Amino acid sequence: MSLRLRLALWCSALTGAVVVLVCFYSYAVHSRAHYDELDATLWSVTRHVAGELGAAGTDVERARILASARRLGTEVRIYGLDGRRHTLLPMPPVVDVDVHAVLAGPPHPAYPAVAALAPALHPPEHRPGAFGLLRGTDGARWRVFVLPDTTLEGTPHYLATALPLAHLDASVRQFARLMVVMAVLGCALTFVAGWLVAGRALRPVAVLTETAHRIAQSRVFSQRVAVGDPHDELSRLATTFNEMLASLEQAYAAQQRFVSDASHELRAPITVIQANLELLKRHAAMPAPEREQAVAEAYQESARLARLVADLLALARADAGVPMRRQRVELDRVLMTVLGEARHLTRDHRFEVEAIEPVIVEGDPDRLKQLLLIPIDNALRYTPASGRVGVALRRRRGVVEISIRDTGIGIAAEDLPHVFERFYRADPARTRDPGGTGLGLGIARWIAVQHGGVIDLTSAPGQGTTVSIRLPVVT
Numbered sequence: 065m066s067l068r069l070r071l072a073l074w075c076s077a078l079t080g081a082v083v084v085l086v087c088f089y090s091y092a093v094h095s096r097a098h099y100d101e102l103d104a105t106l107w108s109v110t111r112h113v114a115g116e117l118g119a120a121g122t123d124v125e126r127a128r129i130l131a132s133a134r135r136l137g138t139e140v141r142i143y144g145l146d147g148r149r150h151t152l153l154p155m156p157p158v159v160d161v162d163v164h165a166v167l168a169g170p171p172h173p174a175y176p177a178v179a180a181l182a183p184a185l186h187p188p189e190h191r192p193g194a195f196g197l198l199r200g201t202d203g204a205r206w207r208v209f210v211l212p213d214t215t216l217e218g219t220p221h222y223l224a225t226a227l228p229l230a231h232l233d234a235s236v237r238q239f240a241r242l243m244v245v246m247a248v249l250g251c252a253l254t255f256v257a258g259w260l261v262a263g264r265a266l267r268p269v270a271v272l273t274e275t276a277h278r279i280a281q282s283r284v285f286s287q288r289v290a291v292g293d294p295h296d297e298l299s300r301l302a303t304t305f306n307e308m309l310a311s312l313e314q315a316y317a318a319q320q321r322f323v324s325d326a327s328h329e330l331r332a333p334i335t336v337i338q339a340n341l342e343l344l345k346r347h348a349a350m351p352a353p354e355r356e357q358a359v360a361e362a363y364q365e366s367a368r369l370a371r372l373v374a375d376l377l378a379l380a381r382a383d384a385g386v387p388m389r390r391q392r393v394e395l396d397r398v399l400m401t402v403l404g405e406a407r408h409l410t411r412d413h414r415f416e417v418e419a420i421e422p423v424i425v426e427g428d429p430d431r432l433k434q435l436l437l438i439p440i441d442n443a444l445r446y447t448p449a450s451g452r453v454g455v456a457l458r459r460r461r462g463v464v465e466i467s468i469r470d471t472g473i474g475i476a477a478e479d480l481p482h483v484f485e486r487f488y489r490a491d492p493a494r495t496r497d498p499g500g501t502g503l504g505l506g507i508a509r510w511i512a513v514q515h516g517g518v519i520d521l522t523s524a525p526g527q528g529t530t531v532s533i534r535l536p537v538v539t
């Protein structure tokens with residue numbers, strides 16, 4: 065069932081319940097008031113007739129009083145104490161009252177279903193006598209009142225008066241029908257109103273759904289949904305949706321750039337390896353020195369390929385959020401190892417170890433080694449032979465700071481903000497050393513962040529570069 069239909073149904077069900085309750089209660093109060101009014105009329109007519117009968121001297125006079133009451137719609141009967149009717153006039157017995165039963169019986173409510181809901185306006189027990197409910201010989205309902213202390217010519221009698229209920233019953237039934245029609249109409253109207261209001265309120269959701277569907281089909285993440293009033297919930301949802309689209313767009317573009325850069329970088333060494341192998345295959349009788357050069361070139365490119373694949377794997381792990389190992393690592397020892405390896409890479413550069421303090425950090429020893437190796441490798445790569453590379457590891461208030469300083473070519477100010485981006489290589493680096501792929505610093509930053517640290521780079525063209533890494537230490 066659609067949300068719109070559900071909202072409309074809830075709306076009409078709730079309003080319908082309220083309308084039904086209000087209608088039923090007003091019906092109960094209204095009808096009870098009418099029946100009570102009829103009782104009050106019956107009671108006062110009876111008192112009046114009883115007074116007149118008491119004052120009348122003859123049966124003829126009494127018959128006239130009864131006849132005039134009848135003309136006004138009230139049937140009046142006189143009964144002896146034995147319950148037998150006193151026949152004054154030859155009146156058809158439309159109603160005959162069992163006075164003893166009425167007097168002994170409970171105070172009948174005129175309309176039982178209603179009595180429970182609407183309390184009596186004129187409680188019968190405040191009056192001498194008793195009310196009852198009868199069916200006439202023709203089946204019509206009558207309301208009767210029996211007054212026990214009527215004295216005719218000094219003899220006690222019962223006086224019973226009856227009023228027909230047909231008219232009042234019909235009017236109450238009509239009122240009931242009106243209430244039912246109103247309740248049904250109220251429900252139907254609130255359903256329609258709920259349907260329209262819900263449709264209007266949910267329109268932004270429909271637009272959102274449509275946009276999401278379009279994007280899913282076309283993969284064009286540049287689309288945005290319209291945002292209305294910034295204070296309503298659906299507009300906030302639209303804003304969040306747009307933010308999500310913006311970040312998806314960015315991620316999608318970055319991923320596409322990454323894939324094309326990666327395939328481009330992978331193609332170069334593969335091409336060189338293939339070309340060299342082709343050469344070796346075609347010219348089997350190649351002179352030994354040329355042959356060695358072709359093999360060495362292919363080997364170098366395959367090493368580069370292996371490094372590139374390892375870097376790509378590291379970045380893929382970074383993107384997938386693969387957690388790193390966590391163990392106590394003596395960072396000073398790791399740095400010593402890295403420096404030992406780096407010394408094998410170069411003979412021309414001068415290494416200056418300014419300080420190495422013993423310090424323990426928590427993390428992955430292999431990754432920490434890689435973190436230190438990347439900037440040292442850069443320092444060697446982008447510093448001309450005979451240049452100087454200074455390394456220091458110092459402990460400062462819960463943090464270890466490693467700085468790698470070189471006197472190399474430096475980085476231009478416009479390149480500096482981008483050097484941590486994947487595949488980014490500043491122009492001088494490209495011309496100097498085609499071997500790099502531009503992934504090193506990106507990986508270094510990921511490792512530093514994973515260890516709760518930071519990596520910064522300051523540089524000026526021609527003056528050298530300083531990389532500083534800060535990591536939390538284990539106390």
Ligand code: ATP
Nearest residue numbers: 442446474483489490493500501502503504505529
């Ligand atoms: P690789 O992924 O093989 O390390 P790379 O060295 O080109 O390739 P990064 O280490 O990420 O990639 O460095 C990015 C760029 O930053 C380099 O291409 C270079 O232009 C510049 N750069 C980094 N370190 C230095 C440095 N010490 N001196 C001068 N330029 C540097």
Ligand code: MG
Nearest residue numbers: 442500504505
């Ligand atoms: Mg590098």
